[in-house]
Amino acid sequence: MANLSSVFTVKNLLVLSLALNVSLIFRVLILHDAQNGSFxxxxxxxxxxxxxxxxxxxxxxxxxxxxxxxxxxxxxxxxxxxxxxxxxxxxxxQKMGEETTVVIPGWQFVSYFSDATRLCWFLEPEFANQIVRLHNVVGNAVTENRHIVVGTGSTQLYQAALYALSPDTDAEPISVVSAAPYYSSYPLITDCVKSGLYKWGGDARSFSKNGPYIELVTSPNNPDGFARRSVVDGSEGILIHDLAYYWPQYTPISSAANYDLMLFTVSKSTGHAGMRIGWALVKDEDVARKMTKYIEINTIGVSKDSQLRAAKVLKVISDNSERPNAGxxxxxxxxxxxxxxxxxxxxxxxxxxxxxxxxxxxxxxxxxxxxxxxxxxxxxxxxxxxxxxxxxxxxxxxxxxxxxxxxxxxxxxxxxxxxxxxxxxxxxxxxxxxxxx
Amino acid sequence: MANLSSVFTVKNLLVLSLALNVSLIFRVLILHDAQNGSFxxxxxxxxxxxxxxxxxxxxxxxxxxxxxxxxxxxxxxxxxxxxxxxxxxxxxxQKMGEETTVVIPGWQFVSYFSDATRLCWFLEPEFANQIVRLHNVVGNAVTENRHIVVGTGSTQLYQAALYALSPDTDAEPISVVSAAPYYSSYPLITDCVKSGLYKWGGDARSFSKNGPYIELVTSPNNPDGFARRSVVDGSEGILIHDLAYYWPQYTPISSAANYDLMLFTVSKSTGHAGMRIGWALVKDEDVARKMTKYIEINTIGVSKDSQLRAAKVLKVISDNSERPNAGxxxxxxxxxxxxxxxxxxxxxxxxxxxxxxxxxxxxxxxxxxxxxxxxxxxxxxxxxxxxxxxxxxxxxxxxxxxxxxxxxxxxxxxxxxxxxxxxxxxxxxxxxxxxxx
The missing domain is CATH 3.90.1150.10 (Aspartate Aminotransferase, domain 1)
Structure with a gap:
């Protein structure tokens, strides 16, 4: 018996070692694939x-x-x-190991609905909780009296905001402006299907049309990194604040942002770009409702799977941030x-x-x-x-x-x-x- | 020692039983929530x-x-x-248990890219494989010489198709028609942001404008379930085939559909509506490329998490279908x-x-x-x-x-x-x- 059990131990070690090898090979392959993607x-x-x-x-x-x-x-x-x-x-x-691993059984989250009693009915309640918690931990945005709208990345939320904020009339499309240098995708997204509701109006600094307009304030700015405020001197401006980069790895968090409509995304906060998850903090209930309606019409909601995974990632970040002297x-x-x-x-x-x-x-x-x-x-x-x-x-x-x-x-x-x-x-x-x- | 170990065993059983309780409570809560959602x-x-x-x-x-x-x-x-x-x-x-459970480590699939060498660069290769395999198993669609474009549900793919198929000119928006009764959402989606590229044209049966148009053929049809063909008698028609319901639980699969642009979705094939995943089979490379461009501009790709989960679900369906006498x-x-x-x-x-x-x-x-x-x-x-x-x-x-x-x-x-x-x-x-x- 002693002999047999020592043979088993060696065998066990071998199996363990082989398993480790397979796992390492897998990891290397995945890293290699991902690396290729980037160049x-x-x-x-x-x-x-x-x-x-x-x-x-x-x-x-x-x-x-x-x-x-x-x-x-x-x-x-x-x-x-x-x-x-x-x-x-x-x-x-990778270093964090299994802490942010998500496990989703095949029979769960099959419905279109996350919480039918909520304004944004496709927002997973746990994701909403973790959004509020993280903003409170970091202190980068006011969440009180705000509606949360989840989107397939902040790109979709930007379009939802344009849909919600453009006037409900048969007038000319509203101009959408941002101070140059502005994020290169904003003109493309705005004019993609030649909307009759809104239209890219170019550099906010040279904008001088009368009447209502939408000004997009990205702060810190993409591409140049500067903190920003609105620049158009008009009384009828409606502001969208894109705060994708207002996180402590990029810029000092001086105060909690407190704007009417603020956009965030996991791609730049946690690095999970493949999840395609963003969120908006919206003061006005009507605006939040119209944004939800846009996402309903555009994609009938937002992947539950990614919301669950994002909730887990945000939770781990908050947990680690609250732990004293966490390395x-x-x-x-x-x-x-x-x-x-x-x-x-x-x-x-x-x-x-x-x-x-x-x-x-x-x-x-x-x-x-x-x-x-x-x-x-x-x-x-x-x-x-x-x-x-x-x-x-x-x-x-x-x-x-x-x-x-x-x-x-x-x-x-x-x-x-x-x-x-x-x-x-x-x-x-x-x-x-x-x-x- | 014997006493102590028997105490431990009871304790262990208690812990086990409590864990089981928690899991059952969790399950009940989730079912209850989901049930609420439906009414x-x-x-x-x-x-x-x-x-x-x-x-x-x-x-x-x-x-x-x-x-x-x-x-x-x-x-x-x-x-x-x-x-x-x-x-x-x-x-x-639920009955299938863990077969379709998906496990996603926090460090994987963080990139925007799934496969940068592929036309649809945000399509997960394994999901693409399982789409082809399932169509071959069921025999409901031709996949040879087709490009696969993944979308945040077929709703997004429908918009991508409109973007890709509407003419590249400054002319009037192209008319989009479908024979009544047509899916109630198509007019809403088409006219949502008052696009200058395309415009809802109503019932295909009464459409008589000259020039190019897009005809949407939903077969089996939503809402009435009948098999359909295009009805407009025009030489410049471009067809989109919505085949969301062309699966054997809804209708006899008489032959493999072989159209230029076919839309499918997991919400009606496997029931996973919360995933927000659909796919298009597209014959023309330019059209597939433009559809990919739309999704790039609209949401910068599609949730990796849901694609992985969908791949697993599709795989299990194919596995089970191929097993002889599978109950x-x-x-x-x-x-x-x-x-x-x-x-x-x-x-x-x-x-x-x-x-x-x-x-x-x-x-x-x-x-x-x-x-x-x-x-x-x-x-x-x-x-x-x-x-x-x-x-x-x-x-x-x-x-x-x-x-x-x-x-x-x-x-x-x-x-x-x-x-x-x-x-x-x-x-x-x-x-x-x-x-x-």
């Missing part, structure tokens, strides 16, 4: 409706660059920092990664001498209790000197970025994602620092 | 943009009926069969439930004498190898005699249905969901059979 990520655009729609959210890179991604060594491989795929956070969630707090981790990356970027820009990045005033973050300079999710890089087309110039160095022209600004600027995986980011700053002309 | 499910509409949009997908019941759901006994409680919430399937998935096959189960329900309904209609339902020609189903009459997901019930407003009449009997007027048809008709849970359905047929005036 092969471009899409053909030639069949699109119009020039402006050629340059859609994920598609400003022309199809001709498809061959660039063939080379795999760090010196000459293409680094794609065009879109803000937040894969940087992946390593944190594993999500915002501590992401704050430190962003701080390190911005330090690296500023050093590379200094080293090269060809570029500049914005400077930001430091401020006290009431959540982290630290004074720091904003460290945005995107770097708004200017090519100094005679380089007029910064995007093309960097593409020549096999660095894919998004040109300033997509943001209603000069092509001397590019937007660069700061949220890619370490390997890509490190190769990028190394390469940037050696560029001389 | 409290109505939403205020008074703040909507226009009359047509008052009658949105889930909102044709006026707010005044909110108090109706207070009564809970079977004799006088309100039965809401207005919307097609497919909760009927819940019991099957637990999904389509066998759902076919038998529908057959039983239609039998009950026809008996109740006969008993009452006040109503009529359509008759369908029987046909051979190549999948089930049975000749049967279609047994649609909705009953298209006519109030005979002098009752002009069938919806109001039935509301007086505390049965909530959707009036024929929402489907471009006579208010003498109502659409009744056949997919509610047993308890609601049985109460409904019982009550219907006793109605005399």
């Amino acid at each position: 092969n990520g471009f899409f053909f655009t030639k069949h699109n409706r119009s020039q402006s729609q050629k340059d859609a959210l994920f598609s400003p890179v022309s199809s001709s660059s498809s061959s660039l991604s063939m080379a795999q060594t760090d010196q000459d491989r293409v680094i794609n920092l065009d879109h803000g795929d937040p894969t940087m956070y992946e390593s944190y969630w 594993d707090s999500f915002f501590e981790f992401s704050y430190h990664v962003m701080a390190k990356r911005w330090k690296q970027l500023r050093e590379a820009v200094h080293e090269s001498g060809l570029f500049s990045v914005p400077d930001f005033p430091p401020q006290l973050c009431k959540f982290l209790n630290v004074v720091f300079e904003p460290q945005p999710a995107f770097a708004w890089v200017k090519c100094e000197g005679e380089i007029e087309d910064c995007e093309s110039f960097l593409r020549g160095k096999k660095i894919l970025t998004r040109s300033g022209k997509h943001f209603g600004f000069s092509p001397k600027y590019v937007r660069i994602s700061m949220l890619d995986r370490d390997r890509n980011y490190n190769t990028f700053v190394e390469r940037l620092s050696t560029i001389r002309s | 409290n499910g109505f939403f205020f509409t008074k703040h909507n943009r226009s009359q047509s949009q008052k009658d949105a997908l889930f909102s044709p019941v006026s707010s005044s009926s909110s108090s109706l759901s207070m009564a809970q006994t079977d004799q006088d409680r309100v039965i809401n069969l207005d919307h097609g919430d497919p909760t009927m399937y819940e019991s099957y998935w 637990d096959s999904f389509f066998e189960f759902s076919y038998h439930v529908m057959a039983k329900r239609w039998k009950q309904l026809r008996e109740a209609v006969h008993e009452s004498g006040l109503f009529s339902v359509p008759d369908f020609p029987p046909q051979l189903c190549k999948f089930l190898n049975v000749v049967f009459e279609p047994q649609p997901a909705f009953a298209w019930v006519k109030c005979e005699g002098e009752i002009e407003d069938c919806e109001s009449f039935l509301r007086g009997k505390k049965i909530l249905t959707r009036s024929g007027k929402h489907f471009g048809f006579s208010p003498k008709y109502v659409r009744i969901s056949m997919l509610d849970r047993d308890r609601n359905y049985n109460t409904f047929v019982e009550r219907l059979s006793t109605i005399r005036s």
